[in-house]
Amino acid sequence: MVRAAVLSAPGESLRVAELDLPEPGPGQVRVRIAATGVCHSDLSLARGTLRQAMPVVLGHESAGTVVSVGEGVASCAPGDRVVLCWAPPDGTCWYCLQGEPWLCETSSSAAGTPYATVEGQDVYPGLSTGGFAEETVVSERAVLAVPDAVPLEHAALVGCAVMTGVGAVLNTAQVRAGQSVLVVGLGGVGLSVVQGAVLAGAGKVIVVDRSPEKLALAMSMGGTDALEAGGELAKQVRGLTERRGADHAFDCVGLADTIRSSWSATRRGGMTTVVGIGGKDSQVSFSPLELFHFARTLQGCVYGSTNPLVDIPKVLTHAAEGRLDLGALISGTVGLDGIDGAFADMAAGRGARTIVVP
Numbered sequence: 001m002v003r004a005a006v007l008s009a010p011g012e013s014l015r016v017a018e019l020d021l022p023e024p025g026p027g028q029v030r031v032r033i034a035a036t037g038v039c040h041s042d043l044s045l046a047r048g049t050l051r052q053a054m055p056v057v058l059g060h061e062s063a064g065t066v067v068s069v070g071e072g073v074a075s076c077a078p079g080d081r082v083v084l085c086w087a088p089p090d091g092t093c094w095y096c097l098q099g100e101p102w103l104c105e106t107s108s109s110a111a112g113t114p115y116a117t118v119e120g121q122d123v124y125p126g127l128s129t130g131g132f133a134e135e136t137v138v139s140e141r142a143v144l145a146v147p148d149a150v151p152l153e154h155a156a157l158v159g160c161a162v163m164t165g166v167g168a169v170l171n172t173a174q175v176r177a178g179q180s181v182l183v184v185g186l187g188g189v190g191l192s193v194v195q196g197a198v199l200a201g202a203g204k205v206i207v208v209d210r211s212p213e214k215l216a217l218a219m220s221m222g223g224t225d226a227l228e229a230g231g232e233l234a235k236q237v238r239g240l241t242e243r244r245g246a247d248h249a250f251d252c253v254g255l256a257d258t259i260r261s262s263w264s265a266t267r268r269g270g271m272t273t274v275v276g277i278g279g280k281d282s283q284v285s286f287s288p289l290e291l292f293h294f295a296r297t298l299q300g301c302v303y304g305s306t307n308p309l310v311d312i313p314k315v316l317t318h319a320a321e322g323r324l325d326l327g328a329l330i331s332g333t334v335g336l337d338g339i340d341g342a343f344a345d346m347a348a349g350r351g352a353r354t355i356v357v358p
């Protein structure tokens with residue numbers, strides 16, 4: 001038995017319970033969780049905005065130590081320090097063969113299969129990971145080694161926020177050295193976009209949020225200009241970019257309003273990458289004439305267009321060698337009984353990333 005925070009239905013509170021976790025089967029690995037970041041997607045899953053089979057153990061941004069391995073597992077062994085990937089590609093589907101493993105057709109299939117029980121009732125692993133627990137069992141493909149120089153509490157964030165944000169800059173938008181970058185929304189993902197932009201050698205890195213604390217944090221990570229949300233964004237950004245607008249914008253909020261204003265704040269021919277996950281009930285509108293005239297690009301971004309096998313080790317190396325400051329993203333630490341509080345902080349826009357240490 002291990003302790004886990006279990007959600008029975010959307011909208012309810014999490015409940016700490018004893019999870020009966022079976023030993024890993026063929027191709028599976030059992031991991032003792034050192035830390036799990038609280039991601040906005042967990043909040044969306046808990047509220048029912050994103051779908052997930054329930055009851056569920058949420059948490060999909062985890063790192064820990066391998067406890068035991070199932071039959072045929074050769075890529076890791078007990079005692080290994082690992083980060084978990086919530087979307088491990090199969091390498092064989094149409095999208096994987098196209099070189100787009102972040103769109104893999106089966107990468108999230110484990111989330112729909114019960115992996116443990118609580119009081120005899122089946123429980124599902126949130127986003128295939130089940131990180132809000134002392135231990136979990138995942139596919140061998142979801143487990144990647146962490147270098148000794150990176151603490152597991154930092155490595156956990158690479159599983160989702162950091163890979164999404166840094167990947168959005170380096171893989172999806174492919175920001176070039178000297179280009180101007182606008183980052184709207186400075187949670188764990190937005191701050192990772194800021195660090196990714198600095199890594200890419202961006203010129204100006206203009207940061208936008210409604211929280212002065214988060215603006216200050218983003219400036220300490222390499223932001224060059226801070227704008228409090230609520231002003232005329234396009235005009236403010238043109239004022240900082242020789243009247244043109246930014247080369248790149250990253251919307252890390254996902255609201256129709258922030259997507260539209262990010263797009264308007266880019267230059268003619270500029271590119272907006274939507275990293276935030278929005279709802280299905282709002283619409284973003286553009287006039288046909290402005291689409292032609294501004295010749296801008298608006299693109300979606302799933303998991304930072306990440307090839308986990310290649311990109312997660314690369315990002316961990318950047319952290320090990322000091323080019324990414326993952327510790328600076330962590331604004332609080334809670335136990336399994338503190339996750340509802342972390343959700344409330346996130347909904348109110350307080351703090352950067354909270355980690356759960358079970």
Ligand SMILES: [Zn+2]
Nearest residue numbers: 039041160161
């Ligand atoms: Zn996430």
Ligand SMILES: [Zn+2]
Nearest residue numbers: 090093096104
């Ligand atoms: Zn695939």
